[in-house]
Amino acid sequence: EAGVAQSPRYKIIEKRQSVAFWCNPISGHATLYWYQQILGQGPKLLIQFQNNGVVDDSQLPKDRFSAERLKGVDSTLKIQPAKLEDSAVYLCASSLVTGLSYEQYFGPGTRLTVT
Amino acid sequence: AQSVTQLDSHVSVSEGTPVLLRCNYSSSYSPSLFWYVQHPNKGLQLLLKYTSAATLVKGINGFEAEFKKSETSFHLTKPSAHMSDAAEYFCVVSDPPGNQFYFGTGTSLTVIP
Numbered sequence: 001e002a003g004v005a006q007s008p009r010y011k012i013i014e015k016r017q018s019v020a021f022w023c024n025p026i027s028g029h030a031t032l033y034w035y036q037q038i039l040g041q042g043p044k045l046l047i048q049f050q051n052n053g054v055v056d057d058s059q060l061p062k063d064r065f066s067a068e069r070l071k072g073v074d075s076t077l078k079i080q081p082a083k084l085e086d087s088a089v090y091l092c093a094s095s096l097v098t099g100l101s102y103e104q105y106f107g108p109g110t111r112l113t114v115t
Numbered sequence: 116a117q118s119v120t121q122l123d124s125h126v127s128v129s130e131g132t133p134v135l136l137r138c139n140y141s142s143s144y145s146p147s148l149f150w151y152v153q154h155p156n157k158g159l160q161l162l163l164k165y166t167s168a169a170t171l172v173k174g175i176n177g178f179e180a181e182f183k184k185s186e187t188s189f190h191l192t193k194p195s196a197h198m199s200d201a202a203e204y205f206c207v208v209s210d211p212p213g214n215q216f217y218f219g220t221g222t223s224l225t226v227i228p
Binding site for chain 2 (some may be wrong): 003004033040041042043044045048056091093102103104105106107108109
C-alpha cells in the first residue's frame, strides 16, 4: 500500500514570498490533516478535512495560510506571504475512520525555511 | 481540556538496557492514546495505540505501553534497547476518539553503544 506522498521535500524562500505544498493521501482515506512542526516541538494541527469539507481549522492563521482539498483526494496548503516564524516542517496525514481504526498515517513532510 | 505531558525531553540508555518514556495526559472523555516514533528525516510512524480495549498494548519493534486511568499515564517501555531505537518519540491523545490529535512535545531517545 502506497503511503502519504508530499512534495516538495524541501523549500527555501524569502520572507513575504508565497509557497505551496502538495499532499496525496493514502487511497480511500477520507480524512486528511495538515500539521506544522516547529523544531523541537510536537506537531500542531493546522487543518482537518473530511472528504472535501473542513472539519477543524481553528489553529490555521487564516490571514496568510489557506488550504483546499478538491474532489476529496489531494490537498494543497499555501502560505502567502511567508514570515520567518513559518519555518517548520509541514506534515500531511490521512486516516481511514472505521470503527476504532482511525490512526493517522503521516507523510515524510516538507521542510520550509524562510530567510 | 485535553493535553499531553511527556515528562522527559531527553532520555539516554545503554544498548541492551530497558527503555522507559513517560507520558501523562488529561482528558474530559475516555481517550484514545498513541505513541509515534520519528526517525531523522523520516515520517512519523505509529508504534502502538490504546482504544479502550486491553490496557496493556503491544506495538511494533518490541515496544509496549500500559494505560493506567487512575494515574492518567501511558508510559512506553521496551525491555532491551537497540541502536535503531534512537529517535524522537511522541505521545498523542485523541479526545474524543477519532477527533483531533494532541501531540506531546516529544522525547528524544539516545542509545549508547
